[in-house]
Amino acid sequence: MMFPAHSRGTAHSESEGISNCCWKVARGGQLRASNQYNLKQHQYFQPAKRHAFSDEFISCARGGFVVPFHAAAFREVAKNLEHSWDWDTADLCGGELDLYIAEKSKSGGSSTGLGRSDMPNGIMFVHYACYVKAGMWHPQYFVRSQRYSVACATGFLTESTTYTKLKADDIKQYELSSCTAEEDYQDLEEKRETPVLKGMQNTGSLVVNLLGGAVMRVSSDHGKLWKSPAVPDCNLDPPIPQKAAAALPASCDVVSIGAGWAGVYTAFRRTLLGSKVCIFEASHRVGGRTYSHKLVAGKKQEPFTLDVGAYRFSPDMHLPGDVILKVLGLPTACYEPDCPPASKDFPAPFHFNYTAPLRRIVDAEGLPAGYVTAIDGMLKIIMAAGGELFLGANLTDVQPQANGTQLVFGNEKVHAKEVMLNLPRTPFLSLPSLRAATPNRTISMAKCVKFDLPTSFFPAGSFQLGKSLSKAYAFYDDAWWISKLNQSAGQLPENAFMPVNTSEHIPVGIHFNDGPLRCDADRSNCRGFLEVYYSTVNDEDFFESLRPSTFEPLGTLTPEKDSTGKLPRLHAAVMEATKHLFEKKNATQPKDPPSLLVVGVWDRTGSGYTAPTKVYYSALPSTPGGPDPLAKACGVAGLTEKEYRDSIMFPVPGRTDISLANNDWVAQTTETMFGDWAEESLLQAERALRVKGFARPKWLDQDYYNRKVAGATDHLVSLVV
Known part of the structure; x- marks a missing residue:
């Protein structure tokens, strides 16, 4: 994500209860809220003291309802901080701006609580809170409406007694039912003498965010991540914006299960083709095996991004390369300083079948920006077109029906006309109705995990x-x-x-x-x-x-x-x-x-997040136990790579409306094993799209498409037609 440049200011001292890294607050604030979101504002900010920002920027419960900001006020704040911001072009991390018209009173002011009568009537309200590299908040710029109010006042931190009290009768939160009990909320009135940042507390799953005087809850799961008593863990990433909703939708035409590469890519492709899509992700984040962790480190508390999952690609690997370079236009740099061919970056016995140097996505400083940046970029396009992302939506069953598919998420059900399952092995095999509808032969393929180590390729004892x-x-x-x-x-x-x-x-x-x-x-x-x-x-x-x-x-x-x-x-x-x-x-x-x-x-196996668990088989004589062709390796008579690929792609016979794509679903010889980092997932997704009748996107390399997609599906396309 791109942010406007900002000037460096003076960091808070330790006596004020904060280190640079702790601007990030209410990290788990993925609020699914209705229009009844109501905050009772007790008093305004006191302008006696202003704080400039350091290198860090505020993350305000991203995924919640935050930051009502006014264009005029925003420009004034920017001027005070010597920023050159333009409200109209500021990147708000995918946050949708809804314009609410405030009804003017006869006195020329606003009956809905605008702080100054000379402000325009509209209130910009960011539904998906985001990083905002912005500055000071002043009482005359405090704006609120009777329908919505401040959940996180971006910027101006005081040591005043500003506070609000959240009433969440109609709010559903991530994996939490509506909270109504009075004891769920922390009354901060007794904390008048407490410096603002020291006021951040964790009382069970309750997070008190005094940046805007807001009291926010996080899920019980996320609550465990907050270390009591003082400041939250500074090394936690904010979640991706989630569309606010009181409940999952009853239906959605095109559904992706899983917000990894294949799930988001399929939703992205269908969005560009005019479909309304929904993405359901079981966890608190997007990316799957792509996990870009933003943190601050060292004595200087400087920001860094670490990819603890997948993170590299070759431009020859047109999926995802063409998405990153052509569609999103993201800046990249060679992974190795001297930019050697990708094939030389893999010492024997490993193999890589591309020659263009490996690259990774970087930021404006040339530092790694995180591989998930590309997934974020696709999501931004999806959501701008009306697509929806639901985090914390754990799929428990897939029920094929005559007129589509019913998706079960615990006590909630969603009907889909088409569904793409970006699921690894264990979650797929854990869906009872889908498993019952899948032939036993295909189930045997899906269970197969193999990694043959022929000694002519891996000398005995060299690789365990x-x-x-x-x-x-x-x-x-x-x-x-x-x-x-x-x-x-x-x-x-x-x-x-x-x-x-x-x-x-x-x-x-x-x-x-x-x-x-x-x-x-x-x-x-x-x-x-x-x-x-x-x-x-x-x-x-x-x-x-x-x-x-x-x-x-x-x-x-x-x-x-x-x-x-x-x-x-x-x-x-x-x-x-x-x-x-x-x-x-x-x-x-x-x-x-x-x-x-x-x-x-x-x-490598089990539940939770796993590394790709593929089928690497070898028919070489040096394979321990003797040659192990695919049919023998998986215990499925006559099995070929072609049958494996086709059967896994559409696990329910005759149903191209239910497809499967994930890096787990690969069967190839150990001798041709290579690093793919999302390519196999994306190829499976694109192949399924072609079988359904969707042509090559113009930006995807023609020769690559012909070899990797069309060449693998021509026989299926002819059957479908």
């Missing part, structure tokens, strides 16, 4: 699969691999996917250029993240132990939480693995351990 695919980044205030080793590229060992074992029993595999870095203008004083592990070998538990649960792959560790000394142990392991590099440079190894460790842990 573990139970999870993990990625780990360590933050150092002194990026010693730059300052001491001048090592800005390359891996350690040569193939970091085969990590070095250390005496600390912590595997280490370093990719020196992977983690984001910030340096001074002269490229000195660098600080940032080092990728210290990315592999699925062995059953390591050091990084895995930091994951909160199988449903939350992201884990973080700071010195304050490190009761068992994991950070010093990791540092010792990294120093052991790199000792020879320091000796070669005649350099002294640093003593200070990392100040932050961030991991992404994806189990």
Whole structure:
């Protein structure tokens, strides 16, 4: 997402109860609200003290009802902060602007509570709260209406007693029923002498956000993520805007289940073709195995983005490459500094069948922006066209019917004319009615998970699969691999996917250029993240132990939480693995351990978020146990890759209105295994679209489409026609 530039100001002091990272508040505020959202405003802000912003920006319960702001007031605020903002072009992160007309009183003021009589009557109301790099709030700019009121006053922070009390009789929240009990709310009147930011509290699942004097609830699930008593965890990402709704819709023409690449892409394609789409996502975020985590780190508390899931692509990989480069026009940079061909970035025995250099999405500073940026970009287009995104919508059954499909979400049901299931293996197999409608032969294919390791390809003992695919980044205030080793590229060992074992029993595999870095203008004083592990070998538990649960792959560790000394142990392991590099440079190894460790842990099997679990089979004679062709590997007589692909794409015979696409659904030989990072999901989605009669989009490379999409579906298209 793009934001206007902003000037740097003075950060709050610790005595004011906040560090730079904690502008992000009410992170779980995914409010599904009706038009009865009502806040009782007790008093206005006191303008005695203004606070400028530091590098960070406020995230106001994104997904909730926030930020009624006025064009005139906004421009005045921008002027005060020496910003050059234009309200009409400011990016509000997909927030829809609804214009409500305030009825004027006879005195020329507004009966709906406009703070100044000379303000225009319209109130801009952002339904999907978002990052707003904006400044100060002043009482004369305080605006509210009788229908809607302030849930998060963006910007001006005082130490006054400003507060509001939320009445949520008609509000349904993420995985919560309407809250009506008086004890659900925190009366802040007794906190008159409490500095504003110290007023942020967690009382169970209740979050008090005094940035706008609003009291907001988060779901009980998210409530557990808030650390009592003082300030919320600063390393939590805000969720993607969710369309506010009192309940799930009774019906939707075109539905995507899952807000990963294939689910959002299918909804995006159908949106461009004029369909009204709905996306239902079980979790609190979008992206699936693409997980871009925004955080601040280091002594300077600077912003960074880490991808703890998928994050690279080759332009030759036209899905997703053409979406990123042609449709969305996102800035990208080579993953490796010297931009080698992608095929050379994969040490043997791994294979990559593209030559254009690997790239990743970057921001205006050239730092990684996160792979989910592309998914966000498609979502913005979808929602601008009237599409709807529902987070926290856990699919429990798919019931094929004569006139469509009934989707079951616990106690709620949605009827769909077409549905695309962006589901991995376990969730798909857990849908009872759909499973009953799927032939047993197809179910046997869907259950099949295989990873043959022929010794002619993987020498005996060189590769032992573990139970999870993990990625780990360590933050150092002194990026010693730059300052001491001048090592800005390359891996350690040569193939970091085969990590070095250390005496600390912590595997280490370093990719020196992977983690984001910030340096001074002269490229000195660098600080940032080092990728210290990315592999699925062995059953390591050091990084895995930091994951909160199988449903939350992201884990973080700071010195304050490190009761068992994991950070010093990791540092010792990294120093052991790199000792020879320091000796070669005649350099002294640093003593200070990392100040932050961030991991992404994806189990290979089971429930929750998993790494792709494909079928890698091998008919080579060197395969342990003998040649293992696909039919033997899956225990399905006569099975071919073509049958596997076709059967999984449309699991219910004769029903092209129910399709399936996910990186799990791949069957290929181990010898041709390659990194695809969303490509296979998108190819499956595009193939299903072609079978349904939708032609190649003009922006998608013709030759690529002919080879990868048309060539794989011509026989099905002829059958459908």
